[in-house]
Amino acid sequence: SIVVVGSLNMDLIVRVPRHPVPGETLLGSDYETHPGGKGANQAVAAARMGGKVRMIGRVGQDAFGTQLRQGLRHAGINVHAILPIHGPTGVAFIAVSDAGQNTIIVSPGANTQLYPENLSVAEFEGAKVVVLQLEIPVKTVVRAAQLAREVGATVILNAAPASPLSPQKLALMDVLVVNETEAEALTNQKPDSPEAALEVAHSLQQHVPKVIITLGAQGAVWVEAGSSGYQPAFPVESVDSTGAGDAFIGALAVALAEGQPLAQAVRLGAAAGAMATTVVGAQPSLPRRDSLKRWL
Numbered sequence: 001s002i003v004v005v006g007s008l009n010m011d012l013i014v015r016v017p018r019h020p021v022p023g024e025t026l027l028g029s030d031y032e033t034h035p036g037g038k039g040a041n042q043a044v045a046a047a048r049m050g051g052k053v054r055m056i057g058r059v060g061q062d063a064f065g066t067q068l069r070q071g072l073r074h075a076g077i078n079v080h081a082i083l084p085i086h087g088p089t090g091v092a093f094i095a096v097s098d099a100g101q102n103t104i105i106v107s108p109g110a111n112t113q114l115y116p117e118n119l120s121v122a123e124f125e126g127a128k129v130v131v132l133q134l135e136i137p138v139k140t141v142v143r144a145a146q147l148a149r150e151v152g153a154t155v156i157l158n159a160a161p162a163s164p165l166s167p168q169k170l171a172l173m174d175v176l177v178v179n180e181t182e183a184e185a186l187t188n189q190k191p192d193s194p195e196a197a198l199e200v201a202h203s204l205q206q207h208v209p210k211v212i213i214t215l216g217a218q219g220a221v222w223v224e225a226g227s228s229g230y231q232p233a234f235p236v237e238s239v240d241s242t243g244a245g246d247a248f249i250g251a252l253a254v255a256l257a258e259g260q261p262l263a264q265a266v267r268l269g270a271a272a273g274a275m276a277t278t279v280v281g282a283q284p285s286l287p288r289r290d291s292l293k294r295w296l
């Protein structure tokens with residue numbers, strides 16, 4: 001099975017004619033709520049790709065918390081380790097202007113209260129793959145990686161949102177997945193072409209056995225001991241890139257749990273990412289395995 005340790009957020013989205021300046025009040029559209037958080041999105045992505053998924057996380061004792069937990073349960077995810085704590089659920093306030101630009105304020109809420117001591121090895125028993133991101137405390141990410149290693153699981157770190165990490169922390173991971181911005185935060189090098197990305201991936205591979213850099217419409221590169229490669233993007237009519245990265249991670253996790261080689265897992269990830277850009281939204285755009293197969 002696949003265990004995701006990470007964030008759950010409710011995204012609150014409002015459309016505005018333009019972004020307000022400090023001190024200004026603007027009228028926006030009716031707001032919409034959309035379940036999000038990188039952890040939850042990647043758990044749903046893996047479940048849609050046919051993975052047996054468990055998620056470990058924290059929500060608040062409020063309506064958003066209940067809604068997020070139920071949403072994941074309906075997606076077929078084991079939610080027993082998603083516990084409600086005292087305090088508010090994580091939310092993201094997103095304003096989308098008519099010019100198509102977003103401003104986003106994340107209030108991480110309950111996600112900050114998933115502590116290392118809350119994790120036990122029993123929760124990782126039977127896991128083939130453990131998926132981590134950086135929207136929960138980094139100490140908890142480190143502990144989760146250690147426990148995952150104890151049970152022999154493959155540890156995937158999606159080092160998002162972008163932040164620097166010590167070589168010691170990177171060394172706890174088996175697979176590192178970053179986009180261009182996240183790669184730059186780790187290395188101070190900008191992977192602005194597939195060639196440059198391969199070089200950056202090689203330098204990160206000194207710390208992590210397998211490294212993948214996703215390049216949006218340019219596809220992805222991967223490096224492991226003794227081999228590397230470039231996966232071009234699948235050509236699509238993309239309407240919204242939200243969710244592409246999460247679709248990629250979910251598909252990658254399922255493929256690796258099935259024992260597929262890295263190159264094939266990256267190919268499935270790239271296909272899922274491409275398909276996710278053809279539908280608006282994060283979780284609604286995450287493809288199912290059967291429709292992805294038909295599409296391929």
Ligand code: ADP
Nearest residue numbers: 179214215216217219220233244245270273274
């Ligand atoms: P993130 O959302 O984390 O920034 P990317 O934008 O790099 O991630 O997207 C993840 C993967 O999804 C890419 O490696 C690529 O394979 C696929 N993808 C993203 N955008 C497109 C696109 N416009 N066309 C085709 N594939 C895409």
